[in-house]
Amino acid sequence: MTKPVPVSSRAANIEYAIRDVVVPAVQLEAEGHEIIKLNIGDPIAYPGLPTPPHMVDAYVDALKSGKNGYSPSYGLPQLRQAIADDERRKGWEAKAEDVYVCHGVTEALQLIFAAVLEEGSKVLAPGPHYPPYMAYPQMFGAETIEYQLHQNDGWKPDFDDIASKMDNDVRLLVLINPNNPCGTVCGAEDVDKLLAIAREYPNCIVVADEIYDGLDFTGRHVSVASRSSDVPVIALNGVSKVYYAPGWRIGYMALHDPSSRLELVRDGIERLLRSRLCASTPAQMGYLAGLTGDRAWMSAYANRVMKQRDHCLKRIAAIDGLEVEQPGGAFYMFIRLADEHWAADDKAFVLRLLHEEHVLLVHGSGFSPELGKGHIRLVYLADIEVLDEAFDRIERFLQKYRRTPVIS
Ligand SMILES: Cc1ncc(COP(=O)(O)O)c(C=O)c1O
Known part of the structure; x- marks a missing residue:
């Protein structure tokens, strides 16, 4: 048996939740599934906000x-x-x-x-x-x-x-x-x-x-x-x-x-x-x-982002099992999972949603095991139609598991 060359504990301890959940998503894509990715804070990953x-x-x-x-x-x-x-x-x-x-x-x-x-x-x-x-x-x-x-x-x-x-x-x-x-x-x-x-x-x-x-x-x-x-x-x-x-x-x-x-x-x-x-x-x-250069473009971009925020707030308000505080800036929402079993395991929520509904979010505990748990982070930069499709799937997923107990 060959033994692996040791890694430093400093490197082995590094975690980056935002990209860690991408690994199973890439696997699903390789199997031919299309994933709605609302996980990454990269404005270029979404259409409509190109570099000027x-x-x-x-x-x-x-x-x-x-x-x-x-x-x-x-x-x-x-x-x-x-x-x-x-x-x-x-x-x-x-x-x-x-x-x-x-x-x-x-x-x-x-x-x-x-x-x-x-x-x-x-x-x-x-x-x-x-x-x-x-x-x-x-x-x-x-x-x-x-x-x-x-x-x-x-x-x-x-x-x-x-x-x-x-x-x-x-x-x-x-x-x-x-x-x-x-x-x-x-x-x-x-x-x-x-x-x-x-x-x-x-x-x-x-x-x-x-x-x-x-x-x-x-x-x-x-x-x-x-x-x-x-x-x-x-x-x-x-x-x-x-x-x-x-x-x-x-x-x-x-x-x-x-x-x-x-x-x-x-x-x-x-x-x-x-x-x-x-x-x-x-x-x-x-x-x-x-x-x-001229920065007039910047407020046009910000207005578009804000409209998408407002749309997501409306959708979330109508979904049982999700709660959110209105964000004042950036392009993220940190959404509370109100259903007890998901609140207790936000990563299971993210992974199961990914596998069953092909929507990729990031688990809140990846941003703080204690203070972020029970939440999901959503990037609201995708087109409204894509966001709507993602919310439809999230709602369906929440309803399904309210009817059926979660098998872990
Ligand atoms: C708060 C915060 N700081 C810094 C960064 C990364 O900045 P940069 O791309 O300049 O390394 C991010 C990226 O998501 C961020 O959210």
């Missing part, structure tokens, strides 16, 4: 005009400037030198975690949350602690819970705004409460993941950096969601350091950035065109 042509043209022009070399490690200077200008429009004095271009927010997160976390450090992140906030910190010997989002209060952060979980080991306090998977939008009052808590801990940096900020249907969204005159904030954003180009893998972190405390962390981040060379050069040119 002027951005694509700029990317293609960059390729054709030979911009195929490495860029500076921190990003193309003109892109860093355009991002800083954009952050300034959001209300804080960002400079080009504060901006570091990465392979998406996901790489920015890995670099921040690598630069800040030590054995025994903690990351305080919302529960439920986007999975890498749980998966990556453990690679650095750190631990992610979740603070509660309140379902009955539009999935708003529980500030008492945050305050009670803060201590000097919490090096990063995360706000995802608008939130994935719940769609919560925090306004100025909430952001100020979060900053007031962080202010008491001088080694703590607020990580503000604002990658969905152009998809705010409430008008309340504020940049966290714009509200802080003392607490250090790292703002995260990029091309994946509101510029509709996730496959380009371009994002950034912008360091807001109003009380000059990030000198060492900045140096660490810069060392890490130099050691991984740079982000894709032509893709940076595409993003630059998005930031500097």
